[in-house]
Amino acid sequence: MTIEPPETGLVVRYSFLWSREHDGGEREGRKDRPVCLVIPLDVSEGAVVVFPITTQEPLPGRNAVAIPDTERRRLKLPGDRPCWLMLDEANSDVMPGSYHLVPIETRPPRFAYGRFSPAFMRVVLRTLSRLIRSRQVRIVERER
Template identity: 45%
Template sequence: MATIPTPETGLVIAYAYLWRREHQAGQDEGLKDRPSVIVLAVDREADGATVVTVLPITHSAPTIPGGAVEIPAPVKRHLGLDDQRSWVVVTEGNEFLWPGYDLRKVARKDRYDYGFVPPGFFNQILKAFLALHPTGKNLATRD
């Protein structure tokens, strides 16, 4: 039986990501499970719950300059992802209480995560994300 991992920055999880456009169309659950990178995990003092922010990974090339960070092939291999070009989208994210109902098992594996991105690559993701969201606002919130 798979154990739910501790939410840590840089961990790539399987997650039913809800895109902003899906949320605006009235959907309350993502249409596809996808790898997503945890960029923030904060324990709330009031109730001990952990609030997590994830960024989605997609095969779609970014349409906004600086809107995504391409994942290097060695990192994709390390995570066990396919060999198609992929990007971490930094223009939006989902925020939710851990573990949440949208955490999924990785396809054909008895686990919820793919592993961690290397620290240097995580820093690139975080830098790009913070450049667009310095206050952390405008994120889709999910409970």
């Protein structure tokens, strides 16, 4: 089984737990989806923060970055609809080794779609920095 080392911009398939689900007592995500690993917190421990990718247009008041079609196509993200990287909520976890990580393919096992480009990640990190300073990011810590 090959799991890529956690790096900023890596996009993997993951069972993301939204904060509203967590607040309702759920402990598992309802849907496996691509997520972007944006912040490796502690490389030696594998602690990371992942942000969900969705095809649903964000509601007013939510904070997200539109994923350019070129990025979506290059990574072969599922579907052909526009995608957004939600930046106002995240999951903290440990990778590799998280049982919330889901293979994209099973033979051979593959977990990563690839990495977002450095240019797109600069936009993401600039936006995320502003949201963190204004305390607009909610992080759900996943059970390990």
